[in-house]
Every structure is written in C-alpha cells, then in structure tokens.
Amino acid sequence: MNKIGPSLMCADLGHLAENIKEMDEAGVDFYHLDVMDGLFVPNFTLGPDFIRTVRKLTDKPLDTHLMIKQPERFIDLFADCGSDMISIHAEATDNLQGALARIKNAGLKAGVAINPATPLDVLDYVYDVTDYVVVMTVNPGFAGQKFIPAVYDKIARLHEIIIRNKFNIEIEVDGNIGASTIPTCKENGATMYVCGTSAVFKKEGTLRENVERTRNLLDAHATVNAAPSEKRKSAGIYG
Template sequence: MHKLGPSLMCADLGNLERDVKALDDAGVDFYHIDIMDGKFVPNFTLGPDFVKTVRSLTKTPIDVHLMIEQPELYIDLFADAGADMISIHQESTENLQRALTEIKSKGIKAGVAINPATSLEFLDYVYDVIDYIVVMTVNPGFAGQKFIPTMYDKIAKLHCKLEQFERPIDIQVDGNIGANTIPKCQESGADMYVLGTSAVFNSENSLEENVNNTRKLFI
C-alpha cells in the first residue's frame, strides 16, 4: 500500500486545524513536518510547539524530518512533542548509528534522509536500526523545486537492495512529488510520498479533491 503524507510546511498555517481536519477526512496516512535550523539547510521552519499542536489535532501518525545539525540533541524534544517517526540526515551527525538507536529507544520509527548527491553505501551499516529511508528528490530547504531525474535510478537501486531483508523498510520520496513524478517513483519502488505544492496543496481544488486525485495516480 502506498502511503500519502501531506507536508505541513505547505499548509495554510493560519487555518491549520481546518486543513488537518480536511486531510484527516480525506484519509491521509501520515503528516510530514520539516524542521530546519538555517544551518544544515538555508531556511528556517516550524519547531516542537508546532508538532505538539498538530498532535493535539489528529491521531494520524506524525513524521518529523530533522534537517538540522546535531539532531541527536533534539530527539527527546520531538519525541515528547508527539512524533511517531523521526528521520535524520547522515550528513548532519557524527554518529548516525547511535542517533538512530536513540530514536528507536523512544518507541518510534527511525529514518535516514539522503540528499541527492549522497551515496547509498553508508546505509550498509544502519539497515538493522532503520524503519524507513527518505530519498530527497530535490536539494532540501525550500518547497517548489524541480525533481532531479537521476533520483529515479537511486530509488530503484535502493529498492533492489531492500528486497534482501526479511523485515520491511519503507522508501519515502520527498521533493516535487505529484502527477508528473509519482508514476515513475512508484515504478522505481517508492512506498511513502511526501506531498506539497505539487499535489495536495495545489490551490486549484480542495484538499480532499487533491488527495483523491493523487490516489488515482497509483496503479
């Protein structure tokens, strides 16, 4: 089953409760919340109080993507705020394995996010402590960027690698995910789709209509 997760940095933050209710009614599978510190990526967004607010509005799983330096210092903060999943970047920490183990010790899912130019080889040493892998299909930091076409091959290679494991590890794709990119991401082996302005938050239709239209893209 393919899981759809609206990226709440693209929501109408002045009407967050309204939007979350509409998305819940449309049956989304998770909410994706980007946390940026202005250092690891050149932008600032959201924080633990925002995660707490979303948690108070919905029972749908919350996926927190930490695009910050030294994410291991903030795992407790976001776990306590209500995260069900936390992903961190290999490039942002000096001890990835330890940080992932810390996430799992909180009883939540641990993920690794991979920038477009990052090789897959480092994953060989953390597959045993991860539940999902976020393939960034744009360079992280800003919404509205163009999908990097070479990422299809990266998703496919990762999918082939994961087939050897006896337990499921999901592939999440993040960055310009919409009608023009979802079919080939699905073909390449993606499982989870982070949806922003290219799909769910397209102002031409209601949020419910956009979710329904997106689901129709899957074979």
C-alpha cells in the same frame, strides 16, 4: 500499501485545524513536518510547539523530518512533543547509528534522509536500526524545487537492496512529488509520498479533491512485479 503524507510546511497555517480536518477526512496516511535550523539548510521552519499543536488536531502518525545539524541533540525533545516517526540526515551527524538507535529506543520509527548527491553506501551499517529511508528528490530547504530525475535510479537501487536482503524498510520520497513524478517513483519501489505544492497543496482544487486525485494516481499505477534489476531495465534505468 502506498501512503500519502501532506507536508505541513505547505499548509495554510492560519487555517491549520480546518486543513488537517479536511485532509483527515480525505484519508491521508500521515503528516510530514519539516524542522530546519538555518544551518544544515538555509531556511527556518517548524518547531516542537507546532508539532504539539498538530498532535492535538489529529491521530494520524506524525513524521518529523529533522533537517538540522547534530540532530541527536534534539531527538528526545521531538519524541516527547508527539512525533511517531523521526528521520535524520545522514549528512548531519557523525554518529548515525547511535542517533537512529536513540530514536528507536524512544519507541518511534527511525528514518534516514539522504540528499540527492549522497551515495547509498552511507546506509551500509545502519539498515538494522532503520525503519524507512527518505530519498530526497530535490535539494532540501525550500518547497517547490525541480525534481532531480537521476534520483529514480537511486530509488530503484535502494529497493533492490531492500528486497535482496529482506529488510523491513520503506522508501519515502520527498520533493516535488506529484502527477509527473509519482508513477515512476512507485514503479521503482517508493511506498511513502511526501506531498506538498505539487500534489495536495496545489492551488487548483480543494485539499480533499487533491488528496483523492493523488490516491487515484497511486492506485492507477501498480508497482512493476518484475525482479528489481529487470524493473530498472524496463524503466530505462541502467547501472
């Protein structure tokens, strides 16, 4: 199943309750909450109090993306404030395996986020404690950045690893996810889509209309049913 997760850093925070109600009714699958510390990325965004507020407004899963240095320091805090899933950056910690295990021990789904330039081999020893991988399709820190096409190959290679080893791991894509990028992301194995200003929060249309358009787009582009390596060739991706 393909899952739509609106990025709440793009929401109208002055009308948050109304926004969430409209998106809930439109059938979104989860909400994505970016937490930035001004150090790991040059920006500040949402915090635990915001997540507590969102938790009161919806029963949908909350996917908390920690873009902070040494995220293991705050896993318990963000677990306790209502998160259902927490992803941490491989680049931000010296103990990735231990931090992921701590998330899982808290009863949450554990995710690893990797920046566009980060190789997949950082995941080699943590697949057993990983529920989903967040493939950043832009350099993190700000909304509205340009999608990096080379990341399509990374999605395809990760999907091939997951299929070959029969891992129960989902691939989430984050960064300029919209009509021009969703079809190829899906063809290469993505199943979770963080949707910001390029999709759900576009100025054109209501939130409900934009969720429905995104769902229709996902439904219209079936995943290629070829073996992963053949899929990459059919998409013009090699290596």
